[in-house]
Amino acid sequence: MTAQDADAGDETVDIAEGIDHQVAMVMDLNKCIGCQTCTVACKSLWTEGGGRDYMYWNNVETKPGKGYPRDWEESGGGWKSDEHGERQPGQIPDQEDYGEAWEFNHEEIMYDGSDQPLRPDGDPEWGPNWDEDQGAGEYPNSYYFYLPRICNHCTHPSCVEACPRKAIYKREEDGIVLIDQERCRGYRYCVEGCPYKKVYYNATQKTSEKCIFCYPRIEGEGPEGETFAPACAEDCPPQLRLVGFLDDEEGPIHKLVEEYEVALPLHPEYRTQPNVYYIPPFAPPQHSEDGETVDVDRIPRTYLEELFGEGVHDALDTIERERDKVDRGGSSELLDMLTDTNPARKYRLEVFD
Amino acid sequence: MSENREPGNDSETRAGRSRERRSVAVGAIAIASLIVVTTALAPMLVSARPANQIPVESVSVDDEPQDPTSDAWDTVPAVDIPLASAPSGVPNASDTTTETVSVQSARSDERFYLRLSWSDETADSNATDPRAFVDAIAVQVPKNTSARPPIAMGNTENPVNLWYWSADGETEELLAGGPGTTTEFEQAAVNTSASHDNGRWTVVMSRDIESDATNRTSLAVDRDVDVAFAVWNGSNMERSGQKSVSEWYHFPLGSGPQGPPYEAILWTIAGLAITGVALVTIHAVRNTRGETR
């Protein structure tokens, strides 16, 4: 498929009713090195202290793996059907499933001359990235990849629908999903209602909190009045995130999602229609015992289908086809977009003005 | 009681005596049955306040009614109010655990007191875990006491005041015009104190009787004031619309601190009725005898 083909079937982008534009992010999973710079950038900006220590609005988990919070994919939430009439019941994760914010023995090691190894106080049995790099499969065909996750600022956010006080809402200008801290009474229906478990309860503030897509940054609320992409995107060393409006037909996001259909939402079967999209991961093919390459996918397609839905097959095939084209000396708009290093094109910040 | 000692001839007298004895016996049975009936009715009469009324007694602040364990409450009658799951769209709305709240009410010259007590084995007083919810109770009164608002937190035309206590020690005074619309008063005018003993919460709430603040219910009124209650059990993850609620009850603030003298009126009516029945019976017995004579 080419962009022209897709244009022929011209359809307007499906964004939520009453919303002018929809923010979106595309993350290329083939570039993620699991460095957690995005996690730290987000944490140091938004979730340090004040009851937020256990929260990671941005987290990067190893797949296959239990994720953060542990087994979030089994915690319910989302919608029962595409009519978005009835919600799937969900659960609030246990504190242990998130993991506690550990205290470390820095003091002893740095000041008291202890020769103990650096380690958390207490004896934690789980935490974010406890199963980091574990993955699945048997040597020499084991595999894993990293999955960075933020709130998807969904088109049909079940978190919004779950709130009996309408404290959580999708804002009109760009579809960012926000919690009105004045209206929130900490009932946590949004926490159980979000199938991605991207709303967190702050027991100190007694309200729920979540990713705000760094809206003050995209609005240019900083000291210099400059606009910036969300911190997780700007600070990513391999620059694997694209930021813009889904409905900005000039931008790469629209092309990757709507035209080439190579950027896919995570767990589309939750039916919230996420606006974070992923370029699915490739891996080298499997090896035989004696190190010969065999024509078998290392990351089972069935597993990728579990995560990204049926569209993953076409997406991988499209990328592969375009790669072959480039290998043969041709040019590919798709690969140009996926390898573009120009920040102005990756972050279409002008659309936020 | 009808002793007739009129002399007559022997036979007549004998006959008369036997008739007398019979009439005495009839009278005695009538009285005995009255006593039995009265005894049976008395407790009913005592509790026969008008339906859904919570009497308001007088207390002195010196007796420390703000203390849930104060003796001041020993003499204040308690009304056991049945609770049921509130109709609500939130998940698990029908899964609630509290069935009754016992309510006492009293007033001093200045303040209005409520003592609320309900059974809850676990005192859930902090919500530091994402899955933890605190126990709570709320009292609802109409903002405008002259009209009864919809029981589910009023509506925009007829909002309600909510006095909300939660076991983490927080007290809030809220205004609501329908479910999901509560907004907090800047400054809560309600004081609360609580104790948890033997598997029961006891919470005393008090507020000034007078209020001239916008949207705050004044209790300095000369009428019945509607009131309803809601209880949340934190360990059952009850919050928001998942709660046990009462019907409307009322405080009889119509005639002075004692409320209208319903009990006295009822006793007077009952007394008159008893006397009336007795007199009619005696009269009937006498007439019967007169006829046969």
Ligand code: SF4
């Ligand atoms: S990811 Fe969850 S919290 Fe974010 S908008 Fe979607 S449903 Fe709501």
Ligand code: SF4
């Ligand atoms: S900063 Fe970029 S590369 Fe590093 S973990 Fe986050 S998304 Fe992956």
